Amino acid sequence: MTVYSPPKARVAALFAAAVRHVAPDQAPAIELERPKQESHGDFACNVAMPLGKQLRRNPREVAAEIVAAMPASDLVDRVEIAGPGFINVFLRAQVWREVPAAVLRAGGGFGRVDLGRGEKLQIEFVSANPTGPLHVGHGRGAAYGASLANVLAHAGYDVKREFYVNDAGRQMDILALSTWLRYLALCGEIVPFPANAYQGGYVGTMADGIYALHGERYRRTAADVQAGVPPADEDAEAHLDALIANAKRLLGADYAYLHGYALEEQLGDCRNDLTEFGVCFDTWFSERTLHESGMIERALEQLRKHGHLYTQDGAHWFRSTAFGDEKDRVVQRENGLYTYFAADIAYHLNKFERGFDRVIDVWGADHHGYIPRVKGALAAAGIDAERLVVALVQFAVLYRNGQKASMSTRAGEYVTLRDLRAEVGNDAARFFYVLRKSDQHLDFDLDLAKSQSNDNPVYYIQYAHARICSVLAAWGGVSADLLDADPARLEHPQELALMRRLAEFPDSVAAAARDLAPHIIAYYLRDLAADLHALYNACPFLVDDAPLRDARLCLIDATRAVLSEGLALLGVSAPDKM
């Protein structure tokens, strides 16, 4: 596939050559910006100002020398020196007129750039505890991670998507216990249901399922279940842990079945939910396999061998303060159990053992304090911590009736991702989530999302796509024939504006990949749609003058292709009609 060389890159090359001639000993970065004002040209370059500073000369004089030294080019119409030393470049319109055909020849890959050069990159996201349905908070990480992964793949990275399944921890035991207690109630064994167990209705549904499959096989007496359990009002968590211990003792090998049943149900639901949301993973990595395969022990042994572990108060600690953390961290508790952190050390070492050059973890912003210890563990194991990039996503806070809604999974108080998708649709949900910078808090007003679903910017973009499809359908010709259209007929200011915008798409993809910021694509698409709508109102496409008609159809077909390509990066559909 031919990668289109944008005018910006070609103009930058002209400047680089000129600067080498004017100042052979300096190597200033050539930065071109698209000026806000049309009178400042297609591109403005400020290189004369820092260069003037370095050479201790008047920037405008330096600019004049750069302009004089610029190689001749058929791209450039004229060059002006303005203000304190800007060099404004005005391109010949022909430059932009090449763009629509280049888009169509790229066959849906016009935005592809080779920023990544095939670097092997893993992106891990969502990784929600499989202890209940995904809620709208998880939705943001899912939409962000999936869109980012698409953007990075488009930018030339070899991307693998991974979900880390927390199937080994206490939360899963609490879920198994919660399910069992609901099941026991069906059997007539009434044990008071702890307030800090999982309250959601789905727990009862799983209990029903187990009862339907196995009758009273897992019944134990309420008295046995509560034997020796401290009262909940003294220490609610100890109460829960004692119930779990009793469950494991009373059920023996059957406990694993209940635990596994709850896990499979919730993980299956989660996978199903994400798939419907257009979010797919290459790998679902089980935390339990880290324990069972001895990977945790091996990882800790590796740290111990290099003197990064010590023992105190019966627990084993990682000296993370030696790597910039604010305090040392326990990896193996006094009771012999590994901490979640120990598993995470093994997991991250495993990621790099699998050959990834770079790993991106998408985490909720509440985990920011966790970064130094994980990076510290990598450094302690001799891995460059810079190869792990943690992309923090700020909270999505849900508002209902102007009130902040509770988002506790254990208390069963949340709006599920599934509910949200049903109410506003997958497209609007995907778009809404990435319309904000990831480090910006997202206020997700449910009522607004519902009531204004027709005003959601995603429809504005999809409408542009549908409008073009409608015109092309009315025309009834073959898209490939438009490649031969003479673009010289495109002279209207709105046509030129649209062609310029199309040329920016690869830059937007590159910027979104570089900054891990898929929202850049969303904003680009809105601008592109705006240019299309403006042109739609300014010029008829299906005119009698066939060469003009074909040139315009070529332009809007290219616009359709870029809208479709960009929306696909965000996981949003591009409908033919609305």
Add this chain to the structure above:
RNA sequence: GCCCCCGUAGCUCAGUGGAUAGAGCAUCCCCCUCCUAAGGGGAGGGUCACACGUUCGAUUCGUGUCGGGGGCGCCA
């Protein structure tokens, strides 16, 4: 107390070491005999929280103050 994010138009938010800071919503005025009006054109609306510093140039970078949100466990 320490750490992270944020503070830009009435509201929700983009944006940039550069020239006259933008969009959507809301308000007001226009535009369908015409390919989808889920659209377009125009108007009003700003001390880019505040102060100091770096710089030829700061809304952008740094420090501090104020304000909002979040996090700091031998939980996961």
